[in-house]
Amino acid sequence: MTSAPQGFWAQAAADPDRTVVIAPDGTPWSAARLHADCNRLVGGLRAAGLRPGDAFAAVLPNGVELLTAYLAATQAGFYLVPVNHHLVAPEIAWIVADSEAKALIAHERYADAATGAADAAGLPAAHRYAVGQAPGFRPYAALLDGQPGTPPADRTQGWVMNYTSGTTGRPRGIRRPLSGRPPEASHLGGFLGFFGIRPFDDNVHLVCSPLYHTAVLQFAGASLHIGHRLVLMDGWAPEEMLRLIDTHRCTHTHMVPTQFHRLLALPERTRRAYDVSSMRHAIHGAAPCPDHVKRAMIDWWGPCVEEYYAASEGGGAFATAADWLKKPGTVGRAWPVSELAVFDDDGNRLPPGEAGTVYMKMTTGAFTYHKDEAKTRKNRIGDFFTVGDIGVLDDDGYLYLRDRKIDMIISGGVNIYPAEIEAALLTHPAVADAAAFGVPDDDWGEQVKAVVEPAPGHPPGPGLAADLLAHCAGLLARYKCPRSVDFVTEMPRDPNGKLYKRRLRDPYWQGRERPV
Numbered sequence: 001m002t003s004a005p006q007g008f009w010a011q012a013a014a015d016p017d018r019t020v021v022i023a024p025d026g027t028p029w030s031a032a033r034l035h036a037d038c039n040r041l042v043g044g045l046r047a048a049g050l051r052p053g054d055a056f057a058a059v060l061p062n063g064v065e066l067l068t069a070y071l072a073a074t075q076a077g078f079y080l081v082p083v084n085h086h087l088v089a090p091e092i093a094w095i096v097a098d099s100e101a102k103a104l105i106a107h108e109r110y111a112d113a114a115t116g117a118a119d120a121a122g123l124p125a126a127h128r129y130a131v132g133q134a135p136g137f138r139p140y141a142a143l144l145d146g147q148p149g150t151p152p153a154d155r156t157q158g159w160v161m162n163y164t165s166g167t168t169g170r171p172r173g174i175r176r177p178l179s180g181r182p183p184e185a186s187h188l189g190g191f192l193g194f195f196g197i198r199p200f201d202d203n204v205h206l207v208c209s210p211l212y213h214t215a216v217l218q219f220a221g222a223s224l225h226i227g228h229r230l231v232l233m234d235g236w237a238p239e240e241m242l243r244l245i246d247t248h249r250c251t252h253t254h255m256v257p258t259q260f261h262r263l264l265a266l267p268e269r270t271r272r273a274y275d276v277s278s279m280r281h282a283i284h285g286a287a288p289c290p291d292h293v294k295r296a297m298i299d300w301w302g303p304c305v306e307e308y309y310a311a312s313e314g315g316g317a318f319a320t321a322a323d324w325l326k327k328p329g330t331v332g333r334a335w336p337v338s339e340l341a342v343f344d345d346d347g348n349r350l351p352p353g354e355a356g357t358v359y360m361k362m363t364t365g366a367f368t369y370h371k372d373e374a375k376t377r378k379n380r381i382g383d384f385f386t387v388g389d390i391g392v393l394d395d396d397g398y399l400y401l402r403d404r405k406i407d408m409i410i411s412g413g414v415n416i417y418p419a420e421i422e423a424a425l426l427t428h429p430a431v432a433d434a435a436a437f438g439v440p441d442d443d444w445g446e447q448v449k450a451v452v453e454p455a456p457g458h459p460p461g462p463g464l465a466a467d468l469l470a471h472c473a474g475l476l477a478r479y480k481c482p483r484s485v486d487f488v489t490e491m492p493r494d495p496n497g498k499l500y501k502r503r504l505r506d507p508y509w510q511g512r513e514r515p516v
Helices: 008-014 031-047 064-076 089-098 108-121 190-195 214-225 238-248 257-264 268-272 291-301 321-326 373-378 418-425 462-473 501-509
Strands: 019-022 028-030 055-059 079-082 101-107 128-131 204-207 229-232 252-255 281-284 305-311 314-319 338-343 356-362 389-393 399-404 409-411 414-416 431-441 445-454 484-487
Touching: 008 019, 008 031, 008 064, 019 031, 028 031, 031 064, 055 064, 055 089, 055 108, 064 079, 064 101, 064 214, 089 101, 089 108, 101 108, 108 128, 190 214, 204 214, 204 238, 214 229, 214 252, 229 238, 238 257, 238 268, 252 257, 257 281, 257 291, 257 431, 291 305, 291 321, 305 321, 314 321, 314 338, 314 356, 338 389, 399 418, 409 431, 409 445, 414 418, 418 431, 418 445, 418 462, 431 501, 445 462, 462 484
Parallel strands: 019 229, 055 079, 055 101, 101 128, 204 229, 204 252, 252 281, 281 305, 445 484
Antiparallel strands: 019 028, 305 314, 338 356, 356 389, 389 399, 409 414, 431 445
């Protein structure tokens, strides 16, 4: 079956016995079982008082329950608010309260944070549900018990309302208007065609990052809607990923460069022990990928290693392996439903070859930052919006990113892009992870600081620092080279590979004001 289907719900009715999900514990789920649970959840949430346009929050690990919540919300006109389960109670409480969530579904792993968040947000006890045991929460099964497993009446399109990462200030919900049309009227996974991923065709999608992340849930949900089986990982480990690809003949996945780096660090005999030839699309984004890491992955996995640029607000650009090998460093050209532009600080559109702030425009619908009209207006020029990345377009429309505007180092009036320094550091065998940023300098405004997580077997200290500084001197212009190196046991990254650079940088600026 290769024709475009009408979404998961229609597929489940047509072929109820088909296995659609492999849960993290290896349990296969049929389309009928998943379909019935998502229908029951709609009934349970409606019985709890939710109406179209209302939101409910989920603090859940990768598992069938989060997929069930996604399918329920998007056929009942609700907003699903997936919450990063690494957040602490006050951070979760902010999201629950700001989204005006009418219910909270949490996993027992996160019971303490979820309880504190629900209390702080003033969520009634009757609207708290837990997968497993959590004091003060009703069992998740209570939402489903007694509800019909058949499709609900008055089905209408819902959406996911993700919250931005909040690197500056409070995170904000990205809210898209609901159409009021049946859920099948939306694209339901058609965007995967931008990447050459087709319906059915024996595709198997490996979910190897947390589903609370915008892109991970979007890729997984889209794959489900166009007939692909999902294989779920609850927690990522490099060898386990290889095992699952080999076992289930996975064909595509969404990754981040940190995962590439750690896969490549496996012993050669471990890497050779697994067959990854089934992979057709290993699509990565979310963070810059050093050139040498990407080349090594292409050498190992072949032309399936592809890249995109987008944001929770929208996208984007896409580059195949062939595109990238032809134009190393590019994140690709605009999607068919997107337009890219580069503007200067005065709002003037820049010609190819000139660096400025990257803006995007989507033809698929608008968004607002929930309860923050000022932020919504601030980051726009006409129909274009930006998330603050610096980049340049070439004459062929290929985009090259330099860095986030907030992370750019200005030393002596010269712009320095940390990603270039980090890529140089990562070519050293003693470096497992690296970050570069500006720290105060009375003469220059800022000087370049490097923070390094040493690879196993390479003890930190003055000797390693001197070696790394010499290494950078051979790869970078002098003004770009770090002036000093500090070491950390583990780099503060979230499971998606995003670096919390402010946690590293802010202590150096305590009592000082950054010049940017």
